[in-house]
Amino acid sequence: xxxxxxxxxxxxxxxxxxxxxxxxxxxxxxxxxxxxxxxxxxxxxxxxxxxxxxxxxxxxxxxxxxxxxxxxxxxxxxxxxxxxxxxxxxxxxxxxxxxxxxxxxxxxxxxxxxxxxxxxxxxxxxxxxxxxxxxxxxxxxxxxxxxxxxxxxxxxxxxxxxxxxxxxxxxxxxxxxxxxxxxxxxxxxxxxxxxxxxxxxxxxxxxxxxxxxxxxxxxxxxxxxxxxxxxxxxxxxxxxxxxxxxxxxxxxxxxxxxxxxxxxxxxxxxxxxxxxxxxxxxxxxxxxxxxxxxxxxxxxxxxxxxxxxxxxxxxxxxxxxxxxxxxxx
Amino acid sequence: xxxxxxxxxxxxxxxxxxxxxxxxxxxxxxxxxxxxxxxxxxxxxxxxxxxxxxxxxxxxxxxxxxxxxxxxxxxxxxxxxxxxxxxxxxxxxxxxxxxxxxxxxxxxxxxxxxxxxxxxxxxxxxxxxxxxxxxxxxxxxxxxxxxxxxxxxxxxxxxxxxxxxxxxxxxxxxxxxxxxxxxxxxxxxxxxxxxxxxxxxxxxxxxxxxxxxxxxxxxxxxxxxxxxxxxxxxxxxxxxxxxxxxxxxxxxxxxxxxxxxxxxxxxxxxxxxxxxxxxxxxxxxxxxxxxxxxxxxxxxx
Numbered sequence: 001x002x003x004x005x006x007x008x009x010x011x012x013x014x015x016x017x018x019x020x021x022x023x024x025x026x027x028x029x030x031x032x033x034x035x036x037x038x039x040x041x042x043x044x045x046x047x048x049x050x051x052x053x054x055x056x057x058x059x060x061x062x063x064x065x066x067x068x069x070x071x072x073x074x075x076x077x078x079x080x081x082x083x084x085x086x087x088x089x090x091x092x093x094x095x096x097x098x099x100x101x102x103x104x105x106x107x108x109x110x111x112x113x114x115x116x117x118x119x120x121x122x123x124x125x126x127x128x129x130x131x132x133x134x135x136x137x138x139x140x141x142x143x144x145x146x147x148x149x150x151x152x153x154x155x156x157x158x159x160x161x162x163x164x165x166x167x168x169x170x171x172x173x174x175x176x177x178x179x180x181x182x183x184x185x186x187x188x189x190x191x192x193x194x195x196x197x198x199x200x201x202x203x204x205x206x207x208x209x210x211x212x213x214x215x216x217x218x219x220x221x222x223x224x225x226x227x228x229x230x231x232x233x234x235x236x237x238x239x240x241x242x243x244x245x246x247x248x249x250x251x252x253x254x255x256x257x258x259x260x261x262x263x264x265x266x267x268x269x270x271x272x273x274x275x276x277x278x279x280x281x282x283x284x285x286x287x288x289x290x291x292x293x294x295x296x297x298x299x300x301x302x303x304x305x306x307x308x309x310x311x312x313x314x315x316x317x318x319x320x321x322x323x324x325x326x327x328x329x
Numbered sequence: 330x331x332x333x334x335x336x337x338x339x340x341x342x343x344x345x346x347x348x349x350x351x352x353x354x355x356x357x358x359x360x361x362x363x364x365x366x367x368x369x370x371x372x373x374x375x376x377x378x379x380x381x382x383x384x385x386x387x388x389x390x391x392x393x394x395x396x397x398x399x400x401x402x403x404x405x406x407x408x409x410x411x412x413x414x415x416x417x418x419x420x421x422x423x424x425x426x427x428x429x430x431x432x433x434x435x436x437x438x439x440x441x442x443x444x445x446x447x448x449x450x451x452x453x454x455x456x457x458x459x460x461x462x463x464x465x466x467x468x469x470x471x472x473x474x475x476x477x478x479x480x481x482x483x484x485x486x487x488x489x490x491x492x493x494x495x496x497x498x499x500x501x502x503x504x505x506x507x508x509x510x511x512x513x514x515x516x517x518x519x520x521x522x523x524x525x526x527x528x529x530x531x532x533x534x535x536x537x538x539x540x541x542x543x544x545x546x547x548x549x550x551x552x553x554x555x556x557x558x559x560x561x562x563x564x565x566x567x568x569x570x571x572x573x574x575x576x577x578x579x580x581x582x583x584x585x586x587x588x589x590x591x592x593x594x595x596x597x598x599x600x601x602x603x604x605x606x607x608x609x610x611x612x613x614x615x616x617x618x619x620x621x622x623x624x625x626x627x628x629x630x
Contacts, residue, residue, distance in 0.1 A: 039486060063482060063517070068509035071475040075513070078465065078479020081457075082487050083410070086479075101469060106476065110466055111458055 018179025021050035023155030024117065027162040028054050028087060032061060036166055041076055041088035043069045049089045049119045050179065069094045073102040073116070080112035085166075091125070092118030092175055096137030107171045108147040115165060116173045121151075122212060122262030123291065123308070124178040126301040134175075135291045139267025141173045142240050148193060149240040151175040151211030151261075151269075153184045157237060160191035168193055175239075177212040177262075178301070184215050184235075196243040198250075199233040200225070204326075205319055206232035206250040206284075209260040210239060210269045213290075216305070217260050219312035224319060231319070242272050251277055251284040256322050260315055261290045287322045289315065347577050351398065351569045359565035362393035362429075364627045367596050369428035369441075371616055371623075377424075377445040380453065383594035383606040385425030387529035388496060390563045391589055395494055396429045399572035405434035407461040413491050416477050418507075419498035419527060420454035420467030427451050427460070435462030471504025473497065474524060478510050481519040492521045492576065500532030502543040508553065514584040515554030522584040523575060524555070527562065529593035531604045550586040562589030596623045 028051075031038045041063045046052040055062035065072040069090050076086035089095075095103070095118040107114045118137055125132040141149045148170045152158040158176055165172055196208075199218060202225075209217035214235045221233040232254055234246055251257055257277065259270040270288030277286055289309070296304060305311040309318055351359065366389040374380035396402070400413040407430070417423060424444070431438045436450075443449040450459035454468035465476045477495040484491055501507060514522050526546070534540050543549075547557045560571050568589070575585050593607070594600025597619045611619060 037486065039483070061486065065513055066516070068506075068513060070472075070506050071478075071509035071513055074472045074475035074506070075479030075482065075510070078476035079483035080479075081465065081476075082480055082483030082489065084483045084486050086483075102472065105466065105469055106472055109458065 018050060020155040020158075020177065020181050020183075021119070021179030022053065023159040024089075024119075024162075024176070025050050025053035027159040029057050031162065031166065032058055037084040039063060039079055039084045039086050041065055041072050041086060043067055043072050043088075043090045043094070045090055048091075049117065051089060070099050070102050073099040073114075074106045076114045077102075077106040077110055077112045080114050085113055085115065087115040087117060089117035089119060091132060092121035092134035092137045093132055096134055096140050096173075100140055103141070103147070103173070104144050108144045111146060112171060113169060114171045115162075116171070117176065118173060119176045120178045121175045122177065123296040123304050124212065124262070124301050126304055127298040129298050130295045133296050135262075135264045135296065136267070137173075137175060138239055138261065138263050138269065139271060141175075142267065142272060146170055147240070148172045148238070149175070150193070150238050152237055153211060153214035153235055154181050155179070156183060156185045156189040157191060160185075160189040161193075161237070164191045164193060175211055181212050182215050184218060191237070194238045194241045194243055196246040197235040197237065198246060199235065200231070201250065201253060202230035202232035203254055204230045205256040205258055205323055206234060206254040207258045207260060207315070207319065208234045208236050208247065208250070208269065208273055210236045212262045213260040213310060213315070216310065216312040217315050220316035220319060223312070223316050229323065236269060239269055239272060242276065244276055247273055247276050248280055248282070251280075251282040254284055256285045256287060256326055258287045258289060258319055258322055260310070262310060263290050264293055265290045266293050285322075285326065287318070289318050348574050349570070351566055355398070355569070356566050359390070359393045359397055359569060360627050362397050363389040363565065364623055366392055366425045366428065367623045368620055370425045371611070371620055373424050373427070373441060373444045374610065375613075375616055376442070377453075379608060379610045380424050381421045381608055382597070382611075383531075383600045383604075384419060384422045384498075384529075386595045386597065386600065387591040387593045388419075388422055388527045388562065388589075389425060389595065390565050390568060391496065391525060391527065391591075392425055392429060394565055394568045394572060396433070398569045399576060400494065401491065402433060407433075407435040410487075411489060411491055414464040414477065414480050414493040416465045416473040416493065416495045417455055417467050418470065418473035418495060418501050420470075420473075422496075423451075423453065423455040423463075426455060426463075430460065430462035433462065436460065470498065470501045471506040474507050474510035474514070477522055477524075478514045478517070478519055481514075481521045482517060484521065490521070492523060494523050494525060496525045496527060498532070499526055499528045499530065499537050499543060499546075500540070502526070502546065503541045511550065511553040511555065518582050519584045520581045523587065524584065525587045525589055527591055528588050529591040531593045531607065533607055535604065547588055550588075554583055555586045556581055556583045557586045557588065559588045559590065562591035563595055596626050598622060
């Protein structure tokens with residue numbers, strides 16, 4: 001078993017680089033302490049996802065699968081048949097794309113309560129390139145029946161979602177970032193699957209964001225409000241089941257819905273909202289913001305967020321353009 | 330419904346028999362159970378109008394030995410936590426498994442009569458969501474060994490000591506995930522995991538050794554850290570003896586692989602010689618001839 005001292009290079013790197021990921025291990029440790037039969041699997045990424053903390057605390061509950069992601073996901077399904085609750089983690093790109101069939105057939109169709117942690121989602125792996133980017137995972141996972149899809153905004157919300165998951169019967173895909181996201185919520189974050197967090201309502205424009213985009217969207221929301229715009233903000237942390245009431249009630253009272261996700265605008269949060277608005281003949285105009293159906297360039301993540309207008313200033317400018325178009329027409 | 334199903338309904342398998350050979354009466358019964366698998370397979374495929382006769386026939390004795398000698402099961406309790414598990418990597422042979430699950434009282438016999446009809450839980454591949462007694466779903470080749478490994482790992486945490494038997498096709502050896510699971514199982518010393526390879530030599534496109542050869546198979550599994558055994562997959566006495574040994578071997582620190590040498594279509598001569606019978610449908614008169622041959626081959630092996 002791994003022994004890694006708190007003074008070691010890896011450990012210090014881990015804490016310095018990805019404080020948000022400590023919530024993952026800590027929440028899982030908390031579940032074990034409360035008596036839940038948690039078992040954690042990793043595929044050679046325990047330093048990237050911080051699960052080394054869990055591994056050191058509960059080595060008998062940590063299973064190292066090495067670089068065998070498909071094997072890990074199917075084995076998690078097998079473990080779940082014995083009554084344990086497996087949490088298995090790897091990069092979101094590998095989980096959603098490489099292990100798509102295992103997730104669909106062995107986990108979701110088999111109705112086994114496996115928890116899949118797709119970390120470093122979106123373009124947060126920056127210059128690692130397209131193989132490591134996940135801008136399709138929400139679309140893929142959302143089309144799998146009986147699978148819950150969640151994209152927490154930060155560490156505290158992830159921890160709250162993990163705490164809430166003990167009563168959730170379906171398998172869950174947790175889509176998280178790289179652990180460097182600024183905190184949106186306090187540690188006492190409340191979380192209910194399928195119930196969006198409404199930060200504010202507005203009649204000109206409502207931003208619906210998820211995951212890593214909630215923090216920059218909130219900054220943009222604050223700036224626009226200070227400028228006198230009537231803007232709303234919804235954190236749609238659960239992509240499936242989508243909070244239909246939150247979307248439709250916002251659409252009733254606002255002229256523009258702006259979805260923001262670190263994902264292709266096809267099939268993810270924007271796609272889910274578009275389907276709902278179309279089916280309900282909503283008069284609200286929809287603008288989907290994210291990666292516009294292309295493969296991301298490589299660059300450090302912060303440079304990419306700026307380039308693709310997925311930082312606070314970029315989201316604000318997209319919102320202003322939508323507002324201007326709306327006024328002009 | 331075949332009469333034999335009603336006549337010989339098991340209540341439980343005998344206590345672990347240790348390192349012994351089955352006696353003459355036990356051997357007879359296991360051979361009768363293999364015949365039962367074949368006859369029921371004929372009957373059910375006539376309902377579906379298409380099915381994998383020869384894939385079942387190659388593993389009929391293995392199924393009989395597992396379900397009537399090796400495995401720890403309780404009649405009528407498909408979800409008993411302490412039961413041994415069975416996973417069918419070659420899921421297209423499920424039609425041969427369903428009659429055994431009925432015989433164990435896991436679901437009513439009438440369900441078989443509607444095999445593959447609209448809304449029936451029994452399809453070409455076994456489905457744990459729909460069929461009591463199916464321990465894991467399969468259909469997409471190559472997943473089952475990982476699932477079996479997961480069951481062994483879960484059992485450790487849950488303090489269960491059941492064994493997990495995973496029946497794999499020999500063509501299935503070409504799937505990468507099998508070898509991911511093989512490495513992991515050795516890493517985690519999954520000694521309660523027993524892989525059985527139905528080495529019937531054929532896959533859909535022809536002979537395994539022509540399509541994408543997998544030999545030297547025993548050496549491969551040994552190199553992956555497994556304990557490897559070989560057996561004639563149609564010799565119920567030899568197979569039962571081997572599985573009894575594996576059951577009581579407390580010293581084994583590695584997972585075990587049993588390479589069962591088999592004949593695709595075993596029991597019906599024209600299927601044994603024509604690999605085209607991987608998937609097919611018999612005209613009623615041919616079904617009768619096949620059944621007669623299966624019955625006579627048990628009497629004169």
